[in-house]
Amino acid sequence: MMKKNFYKDLFEKLNLNEEVFIVTVVEGKYDGKNIAGQKLFKSKETVVKENENIKNFWNEILSKVDFNKGTYILKLDNDVKLFIEYIIGQPNLVICGAGHVALPLCQMANLLEFNTTVIDNRKEFANKERFPMADNIICKDFSEAFNEVKFNKNTYFVIVTRGHKDDKICVETVLKNDFYYVGMIGSKGKVKFVTNSLLENGFKKEEIDKVHTPIGLSIGAKTPAEVAISILAEIVQAKNEKIISTISDDISNAILNRNEPMVLATIVEKHGSGPREAGTKMLVYKTGEFVGTIGGGSVENSAHKKALKLFEEKQSTLEKYDLSNSASAKLGMVCGGNVKVFFEYIE
Incomplete structure (x- = not known):
C-alpha cells in the first residue's frame, strides 16, 4: 500500500x-x-x-x-x-470580462482542457446561460471577485474587461500574486493609461513587462473568435516552453480506486524522432487492459508485453526501445531515434 x-x-x-x-x-x-x-x-x-x-x-x-x-x-x-x-x-484560465471575446475564449479553452473562470460585474453577461461551459462564474466587482480566485504558477489570466478602470484593478491584483501568464487586450491609449497608472502606484517596469500587451500572437485577427484563437495560441506557446508532465484523470482514478496490481509505463527519455514526449504514461492491468498511450505502434505493443511480464516479477525496471528498428520506422512513419520507458510495479 x-x-x-x-x-x-x-x-x-x-x-x-x-x-x-x-x-x-x-x-x-x-x-x-x-x-x-x-x-x-x-x-x-x-x-x-x-x-x-x-x-x-x-x-x-x-x-x-x-x-x-x-x-x-x-x-x-x-x-x-x-x-x-x-x-x-489541470491549468486554470481566468477570464476577466464576459464580453464578446470572452465567449469564444471560454469555449476554446474548454476544448484545450483548461479549468475556466469568468469574472464580470454584469449579471446579464456573467451567468450560466451565457457560459454553460465555464467551470466557475463570479458575478462581482473585480476587486471583490479576486478573493475567490486561486493564484498560482498554473493560472493564466486574460484581461478583456469593458473599461480602463477595471483593467487597472485586474492587472494590479494579478501582478501582486502568483501567476503563469497575464495578458491584456486594448488600444494603445488603454495600454498607456494602465501602464502609467501602474508606474505611479510603484510597480517597476520589469513587473509591468510581464503583461502580454498587445495580447495574443499576431495573426491579423479580426473577429472575436479569431482574437480568441490568437490569445490561446500565445497561452499554449507560453505553457509549452517547459516540458511538463501530466497524469490523466483516467490513470489517477485507476491508481486510487482499482484494488489490484498494475504497472505504470512512463517514457523517461526520447532521442531523435518519436511519437510522444518524456512523461507520457500508460497504465496496464494484469488482465491486459490498459489506460493511456505512450505513442501506439510496435513500441507500445512491446511495452505492453513487458508490463504483463512484470506482474510475475513484481519489480520496476527501465527498458530501451529503438524506433529506427521498429516496423513503423520501416514503413516511413517515424524518422528513427529511441525511447526509454520506465515500468513501475504498483500494488
Missing part, C-alpha cells in the same frame, strides 16, 4: 492545482539493494517520500536535483539514474 498512499498524497496536491516535482529512481542501488521505483515528490511547502526507510539516500542526493529545469533525466556518480518530472494539475 506504500505506493498507493504516495500517489494519494500526490493527487491531493495536484487537485489543489499545485505544481509538483516527482523524483523517481529509474536505476540504482542503496546499501546493496535495488531501489528502482522508489519515489519522492516535492511541492512548494513539503517533501513526501514514498519510503522513509531510505530517507538518508534522499537526503544525500536531493541537493543535486535542479528543481527549475522541468522534466529531465539526472545521472549521478554512484550509477544512480533519476527521472525528475515537473507535474502540474
Whole structure:
C-alpha cells in the first residue's frame, strides 16, 4: 500500500492545482539493494517520500536535483539514474470580462482542457446561460471577485474587461500574486493609461513587462473568435516552453480506486524522432487492459508485453526501445531515434 498512499498524497496536491516535482529512481542501488521505483515528490511547502526507510539516500542526493529545469533525466556518480518530472494539475484560465471575446475564449479553452473562470460585474453577461461551459462564474466587482480566485504558477489570466478602470484593478491584483501568464487586450491609449497608472502606484517596469500587451500572437485577427484563437495560441506557446508532465484523470482514478496490481509505463527519455514526449504514461492491468498511450505502434505493443511480464516479477525496471528498428520506422512513419520507458510495479 506504500505506493498507493504516495500517489494519494500526490493527487491531493495536484487537485489543489499545485505544481509538483516527482523524483523517481529509474536505476540504482542503496546499501546493496535495488531501489528502482522508489519515489519522492516535492511541492512548494513539503517533501513526501514514498519510503522513509531510505530517507538518508534522499537526503544525500536531493541537493543535486535542479528543481527549475522541468522534466529531465539526472545521472549521478554512484550509477544512480533519476527521472525528475515537473507535474502540474489541470491549468486554470481566468477570464476577466464576459464580453464578446470572452465567449469564444471560454469555449476554446474548454476544448484545450483548461479549468475556466469568468469574472464580470454584469449579471446579464456573467451567468450560466451565457457560459454553460465555464467551470466557475463570479458575478462581482473585480476587486471583490479576486478573493475567490486561486493564484498560482498554473493560472493564466486574460484581461478583456469593458473599461480602463477595471483593467487597472485586474492587472494590479494579478501582478501582486502568483501567476503563469497575464495578458491584456486594448488600444494603445488603454495600454498607456494602465501602464502609467501602474508606474505611479510603484510597480517597476520589469513587473509591468510581464503583461502580454498587445495580447495574443499576431495573426491579423479580426473577429472575436479569431482574437480568441490568437490569445490561446500565445497561452499554449507560453505553457509549452517547459516540458511538463501530466497524469490523466483516467490513470489517477485507476491508481486510487482499482484494488489490484498494475504497472505504470512512463517514457523517461526520447532521442531523435518519436511519437510522444518524456512523461507520457500508460497504465496496464494484469488482465491486459490498459489506460493511456505512450505513442501506439510496435513500441507500445512491446511495452505492453513487458508490463504483463512484470506482474510475475513484481519489480520496476527501465527498458530501451529503438524506433529506427521498429516496423513503423520501416514503413516511413517515424524518422528513427529511441525511447526509454520506465515500468513501475504498483500494488
